[in-house]
Amino acid sequence: MVRKRDTKAFAQHSDRAHDPGAEVDSLRRGLELLRLFDARHRSLQAADIAAKLGLSRVTAAKLIATLESQNFLRPSSHGDGGFEPHVACLALGRAVKRSLPIVPVAKPRMLALSQRFGVHVTLSTRDRLHMLVVEHVVPSGQVRMGLDAGARLPLLSSASGRAYLAAQPEPARSKLVKLIKADETQGAFRQATVDAAVHELEKRGWCFLASPVTSQTNSIATPIRAGASADYVLTAMAVGPDVKHDLRDEVAPDLLNQARQIAFELGAAG
Numbered sequence: 673m674v675r676k677r678d679t680k681a682f683a684q685h686s687d688r689a690h691d692p693g694a695e696v697d698s699l700r701r702g703l704e705l706l707r708l709f710d711a712r713h714r715s716l717q718a719a720d721i722a723a724k725l726g727l728s729r730v731t732a733a734k735l736i737a738t739l740e741s742q743n744f745l746r747p748s749s750h751g752d753g754g755f756e757p758h759v760a761c762l763a764l765g766r767a768v769k770r771s772l773p774i775v776p777v778a779k780p781r782m783l784a785l786s787q788r789f790g791v792h793v794t795l796s797t798r799d800r801l802h803m804l805v806v807e808h809v810v811p812s813g814q815v816r817m818g819l820d821a822g823a824r825l826p827l828l829s830s831a832s833g834r835a836y837l838a839a840q841p842e843p844a845r846s847k848l849v850k851l852i853k854a855d856e857t858q859g860a861f862r863q864a865t866v867d868a869a870v871h872e873l874e875k876r877g878w879c880f881l882a883s884p885v886t887s888q889t890n891s892i893a894t895p896i897r898a899g900a901s902a903d904y905v906l907t908a909m910a911v912g913p914d915v916k917h918d919l920r921d922e923v924a925p926d927l928l929n930q931a932r933q934i935a936f937e938l939g940a941a942g
Contacts, residue, residue: 831891
């Protein structure tokens with residue numbers, strides 16, 4: 673059965689407005705269920721899924737059973753009665769990465785930047801009100817910091833999110849800000865944070881943020897401007913107690929250069 677979606681609820685999570693009668697409600701709910709899983713939520717109980725999506729336990733159970741039958745979900749490997757993503761999700765993710773022309777262009781430059789300065793380097797793009805990690809390069813001898821492909825970072829509390837937001841033209845930025853204000857998961861909103869990011873990007877070409885992942889981490893991010901758009905962000909993250917000076921003074925010039933080169937190569941390839 674095709675039902676009309678809850679347009680108000682949908683508007684709080686997306687900046688794209690579609691025909692209210694164009695969506696299949698059960699499909700949308702299934703996709704929202706899959707979105708609940710990330711690096712911090714690798715396994716979820718049926719009761720948690722129902723609560724997070726505002727569904728009855730019966731409806732949540734039906735969605736889980738359908739996704740499980742199609743290999744998008746499976747019982748948790750921890751034996752805790754929960755569920756976790758299965759191989760069909762992996763196939764989709766790999767197909768997406770292969771279809772993105774920016775990945776093979778950016779990765780060699782990300783590796784070079786990481787090796788030169790011993791920093792984590794991340795390529796990300798926006799997924800609704802989060803930045804989604806597309807590729808992540810780890811310096812030799814360091815741990816991944818939970819930033820594998822598919823990890824999500826809130827727009828306002830990540831250097832990549834601030835750089836993305838600041839790079840957007842008006843009225844696109846104002847539209848995103850309005851959605852952030854209405855979303856409780858983003859935390860307390862401060863317009864000053866947005867204004868500071870815009871000013872920093874205009875003045876320096878990058879946005880800096882201390883401790884975006886854990887203590888003693890610092891990140892610096894710059895948008896990759898391919899033509900008129902800035903859909904991707906390149907971020908360098910240093911781990912350690914004395915890294916602010918190195919990121920701003922030493923890493924930033926190379927970060928900006930690599931972003932420009934990636935944009936140039938994408939334009940040449942297109």
